[in-house]
Amino acid sequence: MNLFNALRYGWNVNVLGPAVLRLQRWQAQRRPARWDTRYLAPPLRIAPRTKELVARHWLAGRYANGYRKVAWVTSGAPVELLKALDFYVLYPENHAAICGTARVAVDIASEAESAGYSRDLCSYARTDIGAVLSGKTPVGHLPKPDVLFACTNICQTVLFWYRVLAEYFGAPLVLIDTPFVYTEEAAEHAVRYVRRQLEEAVPILERIAGKRLDERKLRQVGLLSKRASELWLEILQRCRHRPAPISVFDQFIQMAPIVEMRGDPETVDFYAALLKEVDERIATGIGAVKNERQRVLWDNLPIWYRLRYLAEFLAQHGVAVVASTYTNAWGELAPLIDPDDLWESMARTYIYPILNRGTGHKLRTMQQMVKEYQLDGAILHSDRSCKPYSIGQMDQRDRLIRELGVPALLLEADHNDFRVFAEEQVATRLAAFVEMLG
Amino acid sequence: MASTPTIPSRTETIRAWKEQGGAIAAVLPIHHPRALLRAFGLLPVEVWGPPRVDPAPGAAHLQPYVCSIVGNALSFLLRDGLEVADVILVPHACDSLQGLGSLLLDFVRPRQPVFPLYIPRGRRESDLQFLADECRALYDKLAAATGRTPSEAELMESIRREEEADGLLAELYRRRRTLPLTDLAFYRLARAREYLPAEEFAALLRAVLDTPPTDPSAGLPILLSGIVPEPMGLLDAITQMGGVVVADDLACCGRRLYPPGTSTAPFRRMAERILNAPPDPTRGSPIAERLRHLMGMARETGARGVVFYDVKFCEPELFDLPLLRRRLQEAGLPSVHIEVDLNDPLSGQILTRVEAFLEMVAHQTPEEGHR
Numbered sequence: 001m002n003l004f005n006a007l008r009y010g011w012n013v014n015v016l017g018p019a020v021l022r023l024q025r026w027q028a029q030r031r032p033a034r035w036d037t038r039y040l041a042p043p044l045r046i047a048p049r050t051k052e053l054v055a056r057h058w059l060a061g062r063y064a065n066g067y068r069k070v071a072w073v074t075s076g077a078p079v080e081l082l083k084a085l086d087f088y089v090l091y092p093e094n095h096a097a098i099c100g101t102a103r104v105a106v107d108i109a110s111e112a113e114s115a116g117y118s119r120d121l122c123s124y125a126r127t128d129i130g131a132v133l134s135g136k137t138p139v140g141h142l143p144k145p146d147v148l149f150a151c152t153n154i155c156q157t158v159l160f161w162y163r164v165l166a167e168y169f170g171a172p173l174v175l176i177d178t179p180f181v182y183t184e185e186a187a188e189h190a191v192r193y194v195r196r197q198l199e200e201a202v203p204i205l206e207r208i209a210g211k212r213l214d215e216r217k218l219r220q221v222g223l224l225s226k227r228a229s230e231l232w233l234e235i236l237q238r239c240r241h242r243p244a245p246i247s248v249f250d251q252f253i254q255m256a257p258i259v260e261m262r263g264d265p266e267t268v269d270f271y272a273a274l275l276k277e278v279d280e281r282i283a284t285g286i287g288a289v290k291n292e293r294q295r296v297l298w299d300n301l302p303i304w305y306r307l308r309y310l311a312e313f314l315a316q317h318g319v320a321v322v323a324s325t326y327t328n329a330w331g332e333l334a335p336l337i338d339p340d341d342l343w344e345s346m347a348r349t350y351i352y353p354i355l356n357r358g359t360g361h362k363l364r365t366m367q368q369m370v371k372e373y374q375l376d377g378a379i380l381h382s383d384r385s386c387k388p389y390s391i392g393q394m395d396q397r398d399r400l401i402r403e404l405g406v407p408a409l410l411l412e413a414d415h416n417d418f419r420v421f422a423e424e425q426v427a428t429r430l431a432a433f434v435e436m437l438g
Numbered sequence: 439m440a441s442t443p444t445i446p447s448r449t450e451t452i453r454a455w456k457e458q459g460g461a462i463a464a465v466l467p468i469h470h471p472r473a474l475l476r477a478f479g480l481l482p483v484e485v486w487g488p489p490r491v492d493p494a495p496g497a498a499h500l501q502p503y504v505c506s507i508v509g510n511a512l513s514f515l516l517r518d519g520l521e522v523a524d525v526i527l528v529p530h531a532c533d534s535l536q537g538l539g540s541l542l543l544d545f546v547r548p549r550q551p552v553f554p555l556y557i558p559r560g561r562r563e564s565d566l567q568f569l570a571d572e573c574r575a576l577y578d579k580l581a582a583a584t585g586r587t588p589s590e591a592e593l594m595e596s597i598r599r600e601e602e603a604d605g606l607l608a609e610l611y612r613r614r615r616t617l618p619l620t621d622l623a624f625y626r627l628a629r630a631r632e633y634l635p636a637e638e639f640a641a642l643l644r645a646v647l648d649t650p651p652t653d654p655s656a657g658l659p660i661l662l663s664g665i666v667p668e669p670m671g672l673l674d675a676i677t678q679m680g681g682v683v684v685a686d687d688l689a690c691c692g693r694r695l696y697p698p699g700t701s702t703a704p705f706r707r708m709a710e711r712i713l714n715a716p717p718d719p720t721r722g723s724p725i726a727e728r729l730r731h732l733m734g735m736a737r738e739t740g741a742r743g744v745v746f747y748d749v750k751f752c753e754p755e756l757f758d759l760p761l762l763r764r765r766l767q768e769a770g771l772p773s774v775h776i777e778v779d780l781n782d783p784l785s786g787q788i789l790t791r792v793e794a795f796l797e798m799v800a801h802q803t804p805e806e807g808h809r
């Protein structure tokens with residue numbers, strides 16, 4: 001780190017940037033709602049703060065090279081290790097989702113496609129590789145990684161993808177391989193294997209970070225991580241209330257900090273404030289959907305470029321999407337994190353995300369959600385370029401219909417690539433689904 | 439040049455094995471410890487698709503964007519194609535095979551026990567130890583399913599038998615250009631490893647290797663990469679177009695030239711053999727390592743171009759492809775990429791592309807080649 005980089009970072013990230021972002025927040029608070037408030041509740045008051053928090057994170061990334069070590073990380077990775085070593089942590093999946101929401105993902109992914117990356121590959125990966133090749137990004141600038149940290153607990157795709165990044169950046173790739181859990185319990189030798197890899201990663205990360213891992217700091221980060229995840233889970237569970245105070249579409253937008261800022265104190269404060277606002281909504285009888293008649297489940301990733309369309313279309317018919325296996329994934333493991341036995345609990349926590357478990361487990365999770373959230377139906381987004389989440393959905397849908405008697409729709413789309421979103425077909429299928437809900 | 443030596447078919451092999459009182463393990467791609475299954479009297483019979491099955495039964499469970507290796511395997515099973523199997527082993531190679539294993543266990547529930555096997559993605563000591571433990575866990579499951587408990591000596595004997603067969607297969611690869619085999623015959627023989635008992639396979643190979651060497655096969659030397667050379671008619675077509683396959687990086691063949699192990703502990707030795715096989719994206723091998731491997735093969739064999747022959751929707755292959763192709767091209771090795779669905783016939787379009795590629799390579803002077 002040289003003095004110039006430190007000053008540049010301090011000025012932009014701690015002084016100038018926050019002032020500009022505060023101003024933007026102030027303006028946002030005064031802007032009229034963009035989504036149709038005839039059917040939907042007014043936007044959450046916290047929304048401009050979410051934007052500010054996320055923008056600050058990306059702003060810090062913009063000036064990180066030369067000041068802080070940078071790690072590019074998969075969304076399910078044990079980030080606590082990196083946080084405790086003061087890495088700036090960048091999540092390419094989140095960046096890709098930002099591109100999706102801003103509807104620039106296809107333009108950026110095309111850069112990867114022109115370089116030979118197939119349209120059959122995960123659209124997050126294509127967006128990210130396209131951003132690396134072209135420098136295009138809606139967040140200003142992506143810092144180069146000093147290390148790539150991939151954990152296979154969401155899919156194998158991330159490893160194939162990070163191997164590509166390793167070539168482009170010449171950066172070391174640290175792998176935490178988490179054997180897929182086909183049955184209810186992970187085998188003990190699999191947990192042992194994950195723990196061993198976590199321990200083996202430490203000296204490598206220490207060498208790159210240029211400092212030793214402080215166990216006390218790691219414990220502190222673990223505590224913050226657990227607390228934020230618990231708050232997130234509480235917020236989601238508030239949607240058991242009728243009418244649900246927030247919808248899954250709100251959750252998709254509010255989940256950015258739990259993914260990319262897990263382990264930071266600001267994240268805990270943020271979710272405590274969100275929980276408070278959600279409780280206020282419950283106390284005053286505000287529902288995310290004004291005339292909530294039916295409640296449904298969402299399975300799989302969001303369709304980032306059509307959040308508003310889906311929210312408004314469904315709300316117009318009195319349908320509130322109130323629970324999701326996807327947003328739940330960042331909360332359900334909170335009880336497993338034990339800051340007093342961090343290494344063992346990290347191994348267990350990171351082997352058990354829903355995406356690292358069998359198709360039967362996902363069905364049981366959905367069935368449980370249908371009961372706990374009193375759901376009337378389910379939308380299963382069959383996501384063309386996310387195979388690990390989508391395989392199994394055809395049986396899951398059939399079983400939801402057969403065993404719980406709820407209508408379930410398989411909706412063909414893609415999380416980031418709007419070229420596979422067949423507008424008319426989706427509208428027809430959604431209309432038919434809404435009719436079946438009654 | 440002679441054609442195929444007489445290779446017993448899958449059906450004959452299975453029948454003969456069962457008549458001797460043996461049992462069958464249907465095994466999905468890619469890597470698995472054959473020796474472990476054999477020690478339990480199970481003959482591993484691999485299911486790479488198979489090609490050209492009615493895809494409808496599988497389509498009731500899998501979306502159309504899942505590769506045909508997985509789709510066909512499920513359709514085949516649902517059409518009673520795996521009735522002869524006593525157990526089903528599903529190694530983990532990618533998200534799609536993972537999904538298939540999970541579907542079988544949770545929803546399809548065939549009458550046979552289904553055993554998944556996780557193959558780690560690195561080559562560190564922890565990976566080796568894990569895979570050894572995973573083999574031990576599979577041993578326990580097989581013991582429960584078959585009622586047999588092979589001793590350590592029996593396991594080592596089984597490993598030795600497989601190592602011998604693999605050693606001969608490696609020799610077959612080394613001498614492929616001076617053997618009296620067409621490309622099609624070579625791959626029919628090499629792929630018999632997918633179902634023949636190791637000792638029968640070894641005997642077959644010995645007979646071929648004992649034949650006097652012929653003049654090196656003529657033709658434009660090329661390298662074949664991908665998952666599986668289906669339809670196999672592709673190989674004859676390449677010969678007719680004046681090409682000759684001199685080396686391969688196929689998941690069903692060259693990526694499974696397992697070297698002998700060194701450990702005297704059977705499970706660890708099984709793990710060593712799998713992890714020390716040639717680079718493979720599904721085992722997490724870095725792209726640079728794959729590139730070195732391809733370049734090394736091309737140098738040794740004089741290959742002048744690479745045909746990447748992939749199964750549609752195969753992520754492990756598709757991620758590596760752009761960088762591999764670009765760097766091979768920079769090194770003077772042109773390539774072509776072809777994607778197939780296992781249910782499609784060998785189309786005129788594919789043949790035209792291969793032919794155009796071979797012509798292009800033939801017109802490139804060797805100096806323009808490898809740098």
Ligand code: SF4
Nearest residue numbers: 122124154155157386
């Ligand atoms: S979208 Fe699916 S395939 Fe892509 S990184 Fe996420 S889990 Fe993996």
Ligand code: SF4
Nearest residue numbers: 505507532749752753
């Ligand atoms: S063809 Fe590719 S995607 Fe399909 S099972 Fe084989 S490795 Fe997996």
